Amino acid sequence: MVLKTADHPSAFMKSFLSQCGGSAVIDGGLATELERHGANLNDPLWSAKCLISSPHLIRRVHLDYLEAGANIIISSSYQATLQGFEAKGFSKKEGESLLEKSVKIACEARDLYYENATKGSWDISTDGMLTPKNRPVLVAASVGSYGAYLADGSEYSGVYGDNVGLETLKDFHRRRVRVLAESGADLIAFETIPNKLEAQAYAELLEEEGINIPAWFSFSCKDGTHVANGDSIEDCALVSNSCDRVVGVGINCTPPRYIHGLIQSIQTVTNKPILVYPNSGETYDGNKKEWVPSTGIADVDFVSYVGKWRDAGASLIGGCCRTTPNTIRAISKILSKN
Numbered sequence: 001m002v003l004k005t006a007d008h009p010s011a012f013m014k015s016f017l018s019q020c021g022g023s024a025v026i027d028g029g030l031a032t033e034l035e036r037h038g039a040n041l042n043d044p045l046w047s048a049k050c051l052i053s054s055p056h057l058i059r060r061v062h063l064d065y066l067e068a069g070a071n072i073i074i075s076s077s078y079q080a081t082l083q084g085f086e087a088k089g090f091s092k093k094e095g096e097s098l099l100e101k102s103v104k105i106a107c108e109a110r111d112l113y114y115e116n117a118t119k120g121s122w123d124i125s126t127d128g129m130l131t132p133k134n135r136p137v138l139v140a141a142s143v144g145s146y147g148a149y150l151a152d153g154s155e156y157s158g159v160y161g162d163n164v165g166l167e168t169l170k171d172f173h174r175r176r177v178r179v180l181a182e183s184g185a186d187l188i189a190f191e192t193i194p195n196k197l198e199a200q201a202y203a204e205l206l207e208e209e210g211i212n213i214p215a216w217f218s219f220s221c222k223d224g225t226h227v228a229n230g231d232s233i234e235d236c237a238l239v240s241n242s243c244d245r246v247v248g249v250g251i252n253c254t255p256p257r258y259i260h261g262l263i264q265s266i267q268t269v270t271n272k273p274i275l276v277y278p279n280s281g282e283t284y285d286g287n288k289k290e291w292v293p294s295t296g297i298a299d300v301d302f303v304s305y306v307g308k309w310r311d312a313g314a315s316l317i318g319g320c321c322r323t324t325p326n327t328i329r330a331i332s333k334i335l336s337k338n
């Protein structure tokens, strides 16, 4: 199924959601699956390292998520930055090619998925889910936060220091956003945004650079009302209202237990579609680059929350770190039952 970007970005998202039957499925943890397939991501580039060492694995993981029911696959550019590539000895041009490659791999996985679907003659799978041929699929180009580039878990603190202001953040992301916007992706996923300042930087960049594909803003949160650095989720979500190109706002890489309250808060300040793709509820240790079980309330039964999130107003739902194709298959099953 081919979706054309409508003249107005919000019409594009509306039409996509309607073709998905009202709710869309976002994919699950990309890096999580790369690691499960044997990749060692203990590197400043984290998952973007695989763009250099194992692009075939990235394609495999995208395909696994499509086969599990995802309507949106997010590219492997989360921690792919021109500055990060430069530190590894790549030229600016080579860095830009690697950014483009992340989207190309996701598009190839989508093509392969549709190709396989066309070979099959089924329309409905044995468990009642709609299968390949008529499922809309978008490729979202990931833009991880400045904190992700720092490679120390700063996307969960949002504390960048006094030296990092609005202009620094805009300059840091500018070229990367432009390259990804022209890479063939359907939208840009600004992910794991840990503070309001970075959302403002993205909103201004979208305008200044005349970015002509839609985008979403997705925040990492520390509780049911605040993003990682303590800014209120309402203030952060409000930033998206200033920008027509932003067609969705929500939360990712945040424990499931906070999501319901966050959806309710976002709804008080915006009419834009709400997206949620939480992590497993574990905590990231940025020094060891390892996930550790959280103390406190368990988030084991992620999937049992999904209906509640949809009823609360989320229309795009998936998973982030430590979620897998099994998580996405279960979400897809729940959302396909109206």
Ligand SMILES: C[S+](C)CC[C@H](N)C(=O)O
Residues within 6 Å of the ligand: 043, 044, 046, 079, 147, 148, 149, 150, 151, 152, 153, 154, 155, 192, 253, 284, 286, 289, 321
């Ligand atoms: C979403 S976090 C788990 C990504 C990795 C982090 N930026 C790091 O490099 O340690």
Ligand SMILES: N[C@@H](CCS)C(=O)O
Residues within 6 Å of the ligand: 028, 029, 030, 031, 032, 047, 074, 078, 142, 191, 192, 253, 320, 321
């Ligand atoms: N899209 C990224 C987000 C990390 S928080 C991933 O799934 O690896």
Ligand SMILES: [Zn+2]
Residues within 6 Å of the ligand: 252, 253, 279, 320, 321
């Ligand atoms: Zn995550």
